[in-house]
Amino acid sequence: MQRAVKPLLFLVCLLPLASLVWAAVNYQLGPDPGEKLMLEIGAWAARLLIATLLVSPLRTWSGWVSLLRLRRMLGLFCFFYASVHLSLFAHFYLGWVAERLLEEIVERPYISAGFTAWLIMLPLALTSNRAMQRRLRRNWQRLHRGVYAAAVLVSLHILWQVRSDFGEALVYALIFALLLAWRLMRYRKKQSSASNAKLLDA
Numbered sequence: 001m002q003r004a005v006k007p008l009l010f011l012v013c014l015l016p017l018a019s020l021v022w023a024a025v026n027y028q029l030g031p032d033p034g035e036k037l038m039l040e041i042g043a044w045a046a047r048l049l050i051a052t053l054l055v056s057p058l059r060t061w062s063g064w065v066s067l068l069r070l071r072r073m074l075g076l077f078c079f080f081y082a083s084v085h086l087s088l089f090a091h092f093y094l095g096w097v098a099e100r101l102l103e104e105i106v107e108r109p110y111i112s113a114g115f116t117a118w119l120i121m122l123p124l125a126l127t128s129n130r131a132m133q134r135r136l137r138r139n140w141q142r143l144h145r146g147v148y149a150a151a152v153l154v155s156l157h158i159l160w161q162v163r164s165d166f167g168e169a170l171v172y173a174l175i176f177a178l179l180l181a182w183r184l185m186r187y188r189k190k191q192s193s194a195s196n197a198k199l200l201d202a
């Protein structure tokens with residue numbers, strides 16, 4: 001049963017992309033299919049980032065250690081969807097002109113926040129395998145804490161671009177804030193129990 005979970009999750013993570021491609025091929029994405037595709041893929045990247053950050057709290061509450069094995073796949077899919085989102089933006093909005101991307105980054109804070117989040121995710125994706133984990137040791141954990149900076153930047157990316165309806169953007173920001181608050185509380189708890197242990201040793 002446990003063996004089937006990973007391939008199943010792999011298929012589930014591919015489903016949104018497959019259904020969007022299906023809708024695009026069948027002209028079901030409305031008057032601006034390029035924009036719709038980019039927005040939907042961006043939304044899935046954000047949802048997968050939430051799913052990745054949810055793994056630790058769920059593991060703590062459920063005690064199900066093997067959940068951690070799914071985190072890497074969720075994180076990689078988040079990066080994959082974010083990269084497709086960026087590629088669709090480069091294709092439909094910028095015509096693959098690099099200078100236009102630079103202009104957008106300089107002129108629009110929400111683009112610079114999204115792009116910085118993607119840049120932070122890049123080394124995380126490249127070093128997500130076991131071999132790099134072993135090679136980088138403690139630095140691996142330090143590097144991978146970057147996911148929290150990426151989450152803050154993604155929240156800003158989503159909030160900054162809203163023109164009228166803040167509802168959905170605020171829901172994303174609230175979920176990211178709760179996940180970061182949980183992490184911070186756990187970090188503080190660990191720090192205080194480590195200093196208590198030191199006091200007892202002294």
Ligand code: HEM
Nearest residue numbers: 039042043045046049082086089111114115117118154161
């Ligand atoms: C890599 C650099 C990125 C660029 C250039 C970029 C660009 C954009 C653009 C142009 C929009 C549409 C804004 C509008 O409606 O006017 C957008 C929306 C969005 N982006 Fe990004 N983005 C980037 C990274 C990310 C990342 C890393 C995530 C999440 C992990 C993300 C999630 C979203 C979401 C959720 C939306 C709103 C979708 C909706 O309204 O349904 N973006 N992005």
